[in-house]
Amino acid sequence: MAKLVRTEEEVMLADAARGFLDQAAPVVHLRGLRDAGQTQDRALWSEMAAMGWAGVLIPEEAGGSDMGHAAACALAGEMGKTLVTSPFLSTAVIAATALRQVSDARAVQALARIASGEVTYALAIDEGAKFAPEATQMQTRADGNGFRLNGEKRFVVDGANADRLLVLARTDAGLTLFDLPADRDGITREGQAMIDSRDAARIEFSDVAATGEDVLGQVDDAMSVLAPALRAGQAALAAEMAGLAAGAFGMTVEYLKERKQFGVPIGAFQALQHRAAHLWCECEVTASAILNAGRMLDEDPENAALAVSLAKARATDTAQRAVQEGVQMHGGIGMTDAFDMGFYMKRARVGAEWLGDYGYHANIVAQARGF
Amino acid sequence: MAEEDGALAAFRDELRSWLEANCPADMRDGRNDEASICWGGKNWNFASEAQRTWLQRCVSKGYTVPTWPVEYGGAGLSRDQEKVFHQEMRRLNARYPLQSFGIWMLGPALLHFGTHEQKLHYLPPIARGEIRWCQGYSEPGAGSDLANVQSRAEDKGDHWLVNGQKIWTSYADQADWIFALLRTDREAPKHKGISFILLDMTSPGVTTRPIKLISGASPFCETFFDNVEVPREQVVGEVNRGWDVAKYLLTHEREMISAAGGTMGSGRALGAVLADSGSTDTVLRADAMRAEVDGLAVALTLERYKDQAEAGQGAGDASAMLKYMGTELNKRNLELVMAAGGSDALIWEDGRAPNWLRTKANSIEGGTSEVMLSIISKRVLGLSG
Ligand SMILES: Cc1cc2nc3c(=O)[nH]c(=O)nc-3n(C[C@H](O)[C@H](O)[C@H](O)COP(=O)(O)OP(=O)(O)OC[C@H]3O[C@@H](n4cnc5c(N)ncnc54)[C@H](O)[C@@H]3O)c2cc1C
Ligand SMILES: Cc1cc2nc3c(=O)[nH]c(=O)nc-3n(C[C@H](O)[C@H](O)[C@H](O)COP(=O)(O)OP(=O)(O)OC[C@H]3O[C@@H](n4cnc5c(N)ncnc54)[C@H](O)[C@@H]3O)c2cc1C
Numbered sequence: 001m002a003k004l005v006r007t008e009e010e011v012m013l014a015d016a017a018r019g020f021l022d023q024a025a026p027v028v029h030l031r032g033l034r035d036a037g038q039t040q041d042r043a044l045w046s047e048m049a050a051m052g053w054a055g056v057l058i059p060e061e062a063g064g065s066d067m068g069h070a071a072a073c074a075l076a077g078e079m080g081k082t083l084v085t086s087p088f089l090s091t092a093v094i095a096a097t098a099l100r101q102v103s104d105a106r107a108v109q110a111l112a113r114i115a116s117g118e119v120t121y122a123l124a125i126d127e128g129a130k131f132a133p134e135a136t137q138m139q140t141r142a143d144g145n146g147f148r149l150n151g152e153k154r155f156v157v158d159g160a161n162a163d164r165l166l167v168l169a170r171t172d173a174g175l176t177l178f179d180l181p182a183d184r185d186g187i188t189r190e191g192q193a194m195i196d197s198r199d200a201a202r203i204e205f206s207d208v209a210a211t212g213e214d215v216l217g218q219v220d221d222a223m224s225v226l227a228p229a230l231r232a233g234q235a236a237l238a239a240e241m242a243g244l245a246a247g248a249f250g251m252t253v254e255y256l257k258e259r260k261q262f263g264v265p266i267g268a269f270q271a272l273q274h275r276a277a278h279l280w281c282e283c284e285v286t287a288s289a290i291l292n293a294g295r296m297l298d299e300d301p302e303n304a305a306l307a308v309s310l311a312k313a314r315a316t317d318t319a320q321r322a323v324q325e326g327v328q329m330h331g332g333i334g335m336t337d338a339f340d341m342g343f344y345m346k347r348a349r350v351g352a353e354w355l356g357d358y359g360y361h362a363n364i365v366a367q368a369r370g371f
Numbered sequence: 372m373a374e375e376d377g378a379l380a381a382f383r384d385e386l387r388s389w390l391e392a393n394c395p396a397d398m399r400d401g402r403n404d405e406a407s408i409c410w411g412g413k414n415w416n417f418a419s420e421a422q423r424t425w426l427q428r429c430v431s432k433g434y435t436v437p438t439w440p441v442e443y444g445g446a447g448l449s450r451d452q453e454k455v456f457h458q459e460m461r462r463l464n465a466r467y468p469l470q471s472f473g474i475w476m477l478g479p480a481l482l483h484f485g486t487h488e489q490k491l492h493y494l495p496p497i498a499r500g501e502i503r504w505c506q507g508y509s510e511p512g513a514g515s516d517l518a519n520v521q522s523r524a525e526d527k528g529d530h531w532l533v534n535g536q537k538i539w540t541s542y543a544d545q546a547d548w549i550f551a552l553l554r555t556d557r558e559a560p561k562h563k564g565i566s567f568i569l570l571d572m573t574s575p576g577v578t579t580r581p582i583k584l585i586s587g588a589s590p591f592c593e594t595f596f597d598n599v600e601v602p603r604e605q606v607v608g609e610v611n612r613g614w615d616v617a618k619y620l621l622t623h624e625r626e627m628i629s630a631a632g633g634t635m636g637s638g639r640a641l642g643a644v645l646a647d648s649g650s651t652d653t654v655l656r657a658d659a660m661r662a663e664v665d666g667l668a669v670a671l672t673l674e675r676y677k678d679q680a681e682a683g684q685g686a687g688d689a690s691a692m693l694k695y696m697g698t699e700l701n702k703r704n705l706e707l708v709m710a711a712g713g714s715d716a717l718i719w720e721d722g723r724a725p726n727w728l729r730t731k732a733n734s735i736e737g738g739t740s741e742v743m744l745s746i747i748s749k750r751v752l753g754l755s756g
Contacts (some may be wrong), residue, residue, distance in 0.1 A: 004675035005682045253752050268756025273748035280747060281692045288671040313664045365667065366660045370642035 002299060004291050010074050013067070017078040020051065025084040027340045030197060033085065039191065039199035040161045045086050049117025053088065057096045057232065062111040064096075069232060070294030073239035077290070080243025081250075083347055085198050087120040090158040093236045095121035095166060098177070098229035102217055110179070122162035122182075123233070124153035124203055131356045133226070138169040138205070140176070146211040147171070149178065149186075152204050157354060159201030160191035166216065166226075167205070174220035178210050185209070196350040197343070228301060231308045234355045235293040238308070238315035241351045242290050245283055245315070245322035248344040252276065252326045259331075272329060279325055286311075286318040306368040309361035316358045319348040383455050387462075393428045394465045395421035401464035404726055405588065409469050412503025413547050426500055429468035436474055436498045439482070443490055444498025450681045472541070473497035473504040475627040477550050480567075480620040484608040493569070505572075506624075507537040507551030507594060508617065515742050517552070518561045518614060522596060524553040524568055531555075531568065531606075533576075533599040539736075543579040543592035546572055550620075556611050567613035569605040576600075586728035587719065622690040624737045629673065629690075629697025641666075641707060648711040659707050662700065669696050688750045695743035698733035705730045 006014070025044060033041060048054060056072045058064025072093055079088060096114050099107045113119040125133050138151035149169055159165065165187075167178045182189065186208035194200045217225035253276060256267030266272055293311035296304035323345040327334035334341045352358065398421050400407075409415075409422050417423040429435050432446060437456050439445025448456060460467075478497055481490055496502040513519040522535020533553060543549065549570050556564030570577065576599035581589040608616045641659045650656075676689045705727040709716050716723040734740040748754045 003678040003682065004671065005678045005684065253754070256754060264756060267752075267754040270745070270756075273752075273754050273756075274741065274744040276752055276754065277744040277747035278695075280751060281696050284692055285665070285668045285672045285696060288675040289668040291675060292671050310664060310667055314668050317664075362660045362664050365664050366642065366656075369663055369667075370640055371645060371656065371660065371663070 002295050004288060004295065006070075006074070006291070009067075010071055013071055014074045014078055016051075017053075017075055018081075020047075021078055021082055021084055025079075025086075026082050027343060030083050030085055030343060031340075034197035039197065040085060040087065040158070042161075045088075045120070046117045048086060048088065049115070054092045054117045055096075055115030056092055057100065058092075058111045058115045059100070062108050063115040064111065065115075068294075069235060069297035070291070072232070072236050073290055073294040076236040076239040077243035077246075080240035080245075081247035083244065083247070083343055087122075087158050087162065089233055089236050089240070090123055090162065091119075091121045094123050094229045094233040095164075097232040098166060098216060098225050099179075101225040101228055106213075107216075119163045120158065120161065121164050121166060122156050122159040122201070123229075124156045124159060124165050124167045126155045127151070127153060129154075131353070131360060133168060133175075133230070136168050136170055136175055138167070140169045140171050140210075142172075143209065146209060146214075147178075149205045149208040149210055152202065154202050155354070156189075156201045156203050158199045159203055160189050160199050165203070166229075168222055168226065171220050175222040175226075176219050177216045177222040177226050178214050179216045180208070180210060180214055194350060195346040197346070198350070200350075230355065231301070231304055232297060234312045234361075235290070235297055235304075235308045237351060237355055238293065238311040239290050241315040241319040241348065242283070242286050244344055244348055244351065245286065245319040248319075248322040248326040248341065248348075249276075249279055249283055251341065251344075252279075252322075252329050255330055266329075275325060276329070279322060282318045282321060286314040289314045306365060309356075309364035309368075312356060313358050313361040313365060316352045316361070320352060323348045379451055379455060382452055383459065386456065386459050389432070390459055390463050390465060393425075394463055395425050397421035398425045398466045398468075399464050400466070401461075402466055404722065405590075405729070406722075407466060409467075409500070410471055410503055410542070410545070411469050411500025412471075412545065413501070414545055415500070415503070425466070426468045430499050433498070435469040435500065436478065439478065439494065439498060443482075443494035450677065469500045471497065471500070471503055472506055472546075473502065476506060476620050476624050477504050479623040480550075480616055481607065483619055484567075484616050489607065502547045503542070503545065505540050505543045505546035505549045505594075507540055507543075507549045507570075509539045510536060511538050515739055517617070518565065520552050520554055520565060522551070522553050523557065524555050524566060524601065526555065527600075529603055531601040531603065533568070533570065533596045533601055535596050537594040537596075539582075539591050540579070540594040541591045541736075543572070543594045544581055548572055549577075549594065550607070552613055552617050555613075559611065562614045564611055565613040565617070566610050567607045567616040568601060569607065570596075570599065570601055574599050574601070584728070585731070586725040588725065588729075621738060625690040625694035625743075626673075628733055628737050629669075629693040629695075641704065644708055644711050648713070650711055650713075652710075655707065655710055659711075662703050662707055666700055666704065669693075669700055672696070688746060691738070691743040691746040694737060695734075695740050695747075698730075699740060701733050702730050 052065035053075055055064030056067050059066050091114055096111060099111050127137055140147040140149050162182055165180050165182050167180055169176055186206045188204040190202045192200050192202055256272060257265055259266050289311040293307045296307040326341045327345060330341055333339050397419060409426055433441060433444060434446055436445040437448045438453050441447045474497060478494060481493055508517060510520050510522060512521060524531040524533045549572055551568050551570055552565050553568050554564055555566040576597040578595045579592040581592050583589040641663050645659055673693060708723055709727050712723050715721055
């Protein structure tokens, strides 16, 4: 396997992303959207697409830059550092990976529209409060040559703004993944006010018509398309959360050097030094798991499940530690809305739940390791 | 690239068949506990004929120190080949043929700071398991504050005259030689008056007294130097610059201690340990799962840092992180092993308890966890005070 060191290209990509995001999307950008009652910035997404980010996992024939999962993780990590809100994970990572599993002309066209930034996607899986794709209950019934979908999806991240929806539903002999325009008759979307100020919707499907054309992959066999897409999404989300942890940690260390009490910077107190040092160690260890997940997805995707779940479990844990220590070490100011740390804390909680929480992924790791 | 892969694959094939043909059946149990380790040295009694054979065969190939240059007794393996070496050893569940402070600590320091003559003189006997070394760093008044060592070496022209006391010297009573930190300038600031000196333990004036550990074993000692004469040329690096050598050696010691985390004790994965115990305790299982997640990520970090070092992106203080995370994890793992073992594990003869107790030293020896955190907060995070 390739080395657990970033390649020169990955370093350049991350540096370029950092430069762009510091200008275009520092944390105050998210704050501005929230204060304006918005959850997404389509103009920002167009700029990202113009830089090739929307096509990071899309073949060159379809207009993508095809840089691979490690590169996608590098981008997600930079976005995490300043809490950038965009349809990157839902669209450029999850939907693009799902569409890549299908090699027909329609899928290629759909990929091209993702790469150009023209179309965005959301993944509609969850029906309960926890991620459990295999337990999907959403009903379909046969209707002529097609289907009718009925039911409700929750926590559809990016769902209120997306142009298209990937919907997981139960068919005769298994699960099927549908690729539907979000404005199809019978679909009702309701954006939910989420703690992380981002887009997540509750979506109702009331006798929504779907044909064979709308099925992604094969009927009754969603997982051969969806499983790789979920792994890609989980890895990139883990990378985002590791970036978030690094962002929160960086702010905290700066504060330890600035804030004076008892006549000295609070970073002079060993009680805080050792906790900060411990947190740095946690961040470093998690960074290894992220790098490894990206490499495995690029080089041995069939066997990447353990690496991806390890990355998501570690990143979930580390991000939560980083924001809790972040607030605590800031004292009173850490509790205020005017200060950014709270945004990190709230995003970390949402990221912990999305696409499987710590326990979900730790169980996958444990099973793969003979528990 | 493809060509290189081909060469690596050929190396793997050759190594695999060599290991299959040469590793004795009794050496294929992956054990790494005190009773199974081969330490070598003049006083060594092989635990079995298989242990002797395995060592001799590995020595002939340079496999006791696979990455050392061939002229010093190694096999001259590259980093990629080294990875393959460890993978193939693990595949066969082979024991390490030889372990020693010479391999882990002194060797890397000599390779970096030693003269060509010193390397030729001291390294091959380490590789062959003929000379066993011990580490004379700590003193009663110099533990975490290691630079406070007071044992001294006086310049007597053609030799050094050494006096003083070391403590916690692991295996001093069984070792042939000791590498010691000794004060050679009492006027200079404490870091600037120390030299790194090599001593023959059979020299007149060297005595040792074993200290018993909580595990019941007594692998470490007090070591006394009473007017010991040491030839002048047995200084490594510059006189009064021994602290540089000492610190460099410590980074290797720390990496070794953290790497040992994965193989300590039975060397078995936690999942298997739990399965064997037949435990249905869901709380224990959850704790073990967390430890497994953390353990895998720490192991990857060890790999990542080695890859970075090879790519010339060495993180100097990385060893403090690995040492801290690795040893704390190791302690956690052995707590889980004990819990899974229930009352069976409480009987001395069972063998788990000594390992469990031994791991408690991991976060003390080679620099304590607190010292590691202080190093990180100062050097990596730039926090002062
Ligand atoms: C919700 C809320 C309600 C409050 N209500 C009131 C109120 O009604 N009246 C009122 O007077 N105040 C109130 N406070 C203020 C509160 O008492 C202070 O926030 C608290 O004393 C900490 O002070 P600080 O915010 O300046 O943090 P700092 O003192 O700057 O501390 C920052 C960090 O450094 C750590 N630290 C500081 N010194 C040391 C040291 N020597 N050793 C180790 N660590 C150290 C702290 O533990 C903290 O983690 C309130 C605060 C909050 C969040
Ligand atoms: C099994 C074993 C084998 C060993 N083998 C060897 C050997 O072969 N050769 C050798 O030279 N030495 C050896 N040692 C010694 C080891 O290196 C020392 O024990 C270690 O460096 C700690 O020193 P100390 O025991 O004097 O503890 P102290 O330095 O007295 O520390 C006591 C406690 O105080 C804490 N502490 C100290 N300073 C600070 C600080 N500034 N901030 C916060 N906390 C602090 C420590 O972390 C520790 O928890 C061995 C030790 C053990 C347990």
